[in-house]
Amino acid sequence: MKLTPGKLAGMKAVSNERGVIAAAAMDQRGSLQKSLAKEKGSAVTDAMMEEFKILVSEVLTPHASAILLDPEWGLPASKRRAKNAGLLLAYEKTGYDKTGPGRLGDLLDHWSARRLKEAGADCVKILLYYTPFDPKEINDQKHAWVERLGDECRANDIPFFLEFVTYEEGVDEKGFDFAKKKPKAVIEAMREFTKDRYGVDVMKVEVPINMKYVEGTKSYKGEKAYSKHEAMTFFHEAAAVATKPFIYLSAGVSNSEFTESLELAAESGVKFNGVLCGRATWKEGIPVYAKQGAGAFRKWLEDEGVKNINNVNDKLKAATSWHSIYGV
Secondary structure: OOOOHHHHHHHHHOOOOOOOEEEEEOOOOHHHHHHHHHHHOOOOOHHHHHHHHHHHHHHHHHHOOEEEEOOOOOHHHHOOOOOOOEEEEEOEOOOOOOOOOOOOOOEOOOOOHHHHHHOOOOEEEEEEEOOOOOOHHHHHHHHHHHHHHHHHHHHOOOOEEEEEEOOOOOOOOOOHHHHHHHHHHHHHHHHHHOOHHHOOOEEEEOOOOOHHHEOOOOOOOOOOOEOHHHHHHHHHHHHHHOOOOEEEEOOOOOHHHHHHHHHHHHHHOOOOOEEEEOHHHHHHHHHHHHHHOHHHHHHHHHHHHHHHHHHHHHHHHHOOOOOOOOOO
16 A cells, blocks of 8 residues: 555654654543543633643653644644644544434534644544444444545545544443453454545554453453453454554553553554553643642653653554555
């Protein structure tokens, strides 16, 4: 597979010199607002959302190959990123449609792939809630939506990063029951969206297991959904269906749990191409910002935040370049 000039330039802009994507994620909106408001005990202003993102961008991007931001509160932060860091911008609204089944997403009203590119984006990112277990009618709608987005990114010659998050209605996605179903959900989602028809350049995927239920790991909480060998097999099966580069997302877990899952991916010998890691780097700083303000949060980021991102970067020694996939 060969990339067009614009897509190639965008991919290089968000990768390190090895062709590995070591990106920070700071496109959280609704969830970040809620978490800050809870810690602060009062409403969170637009200025606070922008300031939080600016601080993350300033302190962490010297240690990242790129940062993912949203065009709603993240544009000031995009101007404050390090020279070495590329920019991904999110194109979807925060959350999903709660009025019907399927967790359908929606695009930001005032944005397009063209406008995101004009705002400085090297790549466009879309989040999709997806499960192969949904009725065909719902998934068909989602497939068509992704096809349209793929075509829009092709027309604007900008890389398309598709992030899919698996789920099941009425089930705790962090619980044991879903942990048993998660490998199949992740594998089938990767199998679907790696197809050329979608125009996805990079898949941003969950690790195919829940580390808390992998017997024999540091993250293990005592209830076994899989042995370590089974977990490694699931990493293999997911990687085996991918014909496009894929990177892991941290899915809101702790830094130690995320880095351990990257270790397990490395031990499994899977050829993943990097990470887009958000909350595992900065979420423990939320109460610091909410209760002590910007100065204290900057100090926390310079100490704990940098340690967290370097923990992740250390595990990326096992990641492989996307260059060979695209014949670069």
